Amino acid sequence: MNPLALLEKYYPPGSQGHAILLEHSLAVAAKAEAIARRLGPQLVDADFVREAALLHDIGICYTSAPELGCNGALPYLAHGYKGRELLEAEGLPRHALVCERHIGVGLTAEEITSQELPVPPRDMLPLSVEEQIVTYADLFFSKDPAAGHRERQAERVRESLARFGAEKVAVFDGWHRRFAG
Structure with missing residues (x-):
């Protein structure tokens, strides 16, 4: 499977x-792969x-994010579950779950319902270590061209998660202890 060729199928x-998706995805992939190799093949x-990691944001093409070159009709938050649908149609169900579960540090069905988020009301939490690594690595890189594609410091990630609740920061901190090396 060639993830770069698959990206080109949906993003000319x-x-x-x-350009934006590739630069972001390569940065996330480099960080995620370094963590995975450090933890070891066992x-x-x-x-x-x-x-x-290269495919985790493939669903942004369905969203209305003109600053990212995406002119779909859906809100940006929908890119996770739309990416899942796209990759399932491509015959990549395991990769598809990473797409759906990488939003923030994950979403619960209860959060989706209580906050009336524009995604299907089901748990979208990274469960496998691979899902957690990609989700963690993604938190360090913005797709915003104005912000550049520099890696954010862990404290900045914590600050951005804090507005969603202390429990989100706690999840990140647990991953940070495990993955930061």
Whole structure:
């Protein structure tokens, strides 16, 4: 499976969306793969982590995010579950789950319902270590071209998660202890 070719199927090379998504995805993949290799093959499938990290945001093409070169109709939050649908249709169910479960540190069905979020009301929590690694690595990189693609410091990640509750920060802190090396 060639994740870069799959990205090109949905994001034409040379387009703004392709450039932004590729730069972001390569940064996330590099961080995620380094974590996976450090943890070792007995604990983590590093090849899968790299592929999933490259594809985790493939669903943004369905969203209305013109600053990212995406002119779909859905709100940005929907990119996770739409990515899942897209990758399931491509015959990649394991990769698809990473797409759906990588939003923030994950979403519960209760949060989705109580906050009336524009996604299906089901648990979307990263469960496998591979899902957790990709989700963790993604938190360090913005797709916003104005912000650049520099890696954020852990304290900045904590600050951005704090507005969603202390429990989100606690999940991140647990991952940070495990994955920061």
